[in-house]
Amino acid sequence: MVEHRMPQDPYLRVTDLRVRFDTEDGVVKAVDGVSFTVERGRTLGIVGESGSGKSVTSLAILGLHNARRTVISGEISVGGRQLVGLPDEEVRRLRGRDMAMIFQDPLSALHPYYSVGKQIAEAYRVHHPRAGRREARSRAVDVLDRVGIPQPAKRFAQFPHEFSGGMRQRAMIAMALVNDPDLLIADEPTTALDVTVQAQILDLLADLQAEFRSAIVLISHDLGVVSQVADDVLVMYGGRAVEHGSVARVLRTPQHPYTWGLLSSVPSLHGDADADLVPIPGNPPSLINLPSGCAFHPRCRWADDRSRLEVPGLRDAGESGHLVACHLSAGDRERIYRDEIVRVGVAR
Structure with a gap:
């Protein structure tokens, strides 16, 4: 209880x-x-x-x-x-x-095989099992935009190595905040x-x-x-x-x-x-x-x-x-x- x-x-x-x-x-x-x-x-x-x-x-x-x-x-x-x-x-x-955490090294915390947006969307769907892919993608794009990443819809499909250090850190913050x-x-x-x-x-x-x-x-x-x-x-x-x-x-x-x-x-x-x-x-x-x-x-x-x-x-x-x-x-x-x-x- x-x-x-x-x-x-x-x-x-x-x-x-x-x-x-x-x-x-x-x-x-x-x-x-x-x-x-x-x-x-x-x-x-x-x-x-x-x-x-x-x-x-x-x-x-x-x-x-x-x-x-x-x-x-x-x-x-x-x-x-x-x-x-x-x-x-x-x-x-x-x-x-x-509760969520922004890890110290975003390059090692983010999986190199999956796009940044897919990883954020997955974090959202774990706690919202009824959410479909479209809803999860929309949420990920929205939170990428909220943390100041330009062209978030385009960045959704990019991989961690395509982000600068500052943008990777912003992506980590977006992943931590995706579930408020x-x-x-x-x-x-x-x-x-x-x-x-x-x-x-x-x-x-x-x-x-x-x-x-x-x-x-x-x-x-x-x-x-x-x-x-x-x-x-x-x-x-x-x-x-x-x-x-x-x-x-x-x-x-x-x-x-x-x-x-x-x-x-x-x-x-x-x-x-x-x-x-x-x-x-x-x-x-x-x-x-x-x-x-x-x-x-x-x-x-x-x-x-x-x-x-x-x-x-x-x-x-x-x-x-x-x-x-x-x-x-x-x-x-x-x-x-x-x-x-x-x-x-x-x-x-």
């Missing part, structure tokens, strides 16, 4: 999500106790380096992990329906209709696109959200992209959430040393144009053998004995809704950010 959802409830609710993979080398703790919510009409940006758990989280929401090798625990609620433990067939009915899902997950939707096309794709997502009031999860390693389109941001490191809050608060007054590092390693319009970028030292941790305590402590200049021994939990960072997982006191974080971080030109 589907439980009724109150209007003010988030459309997507993830609570204490844990994802484990069994491998020959050991158990990969890909996601370790992540929680967040996304309401209709809002966008959550999830950021972090490769291996932080961003894409694994999104695939868990859509039920796309190999059930034989993956252990998932916690709660994932979409539209008031719990997905963890739901039979694969029931999750499949929701996938594409209630309420939840849209975009995994690095602007990767390998030039800045002009990137801006067009981001504007398109914003326009479509305004039209359909979809809840959007945007996965990216680029804080600049997230700052343009997201309402809230979740910073992940080593499979865990280290900072969470509104984009304005997290980017203007970041509280976690890892977030400082992400901001320091990208160019800023407000800093010294001749200043060197400051990379984060070291490498992301192994998800099989995570460091003890705070996973970021081997790369953190301000780590102490407590950081090496005790895993910090998310706690209030001093402003309502802004959470941080760090053992530094609020006063120390403010002093370090003001005296050492802002000085290199990352303040937004």
Whole structure:
């Protein structure tokens, strides 16, 4: 029985999500106790380096992990329906209709043997079994036109290799939107696109959200992209959430040393144009053998004995809704950010 959802409830609710993979080398703790919510009409940006758990989280929401090798625990609620433990067939009915995903590489996600339009029409007919070919084709052409592909009736019959990179990404968005899902997950939707096309794709997502009031999860390693389109941001490191809050608060007054590092390693319009970028030292941790305590402590200049021994939990960072997982006191974080971080030109 589907439980009724109150209007003010988030459309997507993830609570204490844990994802484990069994491998020959050991158990990969890909996601370790992540929680967040996304309401209709809002966008959550999830950021972090490769291996932080961003894409694994999104695939868990859509039920796309190999059930034989993956252990998932916690709660994932979409539209008031719990997905963890739901039979694969029931999750499949929701996938594409209630929730959909824009995959990172459209050239590999689209089948090279079938025309783009046929693949979009097939996605429509899966959830509308009574629809005929003519209706499905009309719907596919309409959605291709809606995402800004010129001459959509002609493009319907073309193959993925005949599309440019930007057009393939638009086609992937069209496929995700063909059934008007309420939840849209975009995994690095602007990767390998030039800045002009990137801006067009981001504007398109914003326009479509305004039209359909979809809840959007945007996965990216680029804080600049997230700052343009997201309402809230979740910073992940080593499979865990280290900072969470509104984009304005997290980017203007970041509280976690890892977030400082992400901001320091990208160019800023407000800093010294001749200043060197400051990379984060070291490498992301192994998800099989995570460091003890705070996973970021081997790369953190301000780590102490407590950081090496005790895993910090998310706690209030001093402003309502802004959470941080760090053992530094609020006063120390403010002093370090003001005296050492802002000085290199990352303040937004």
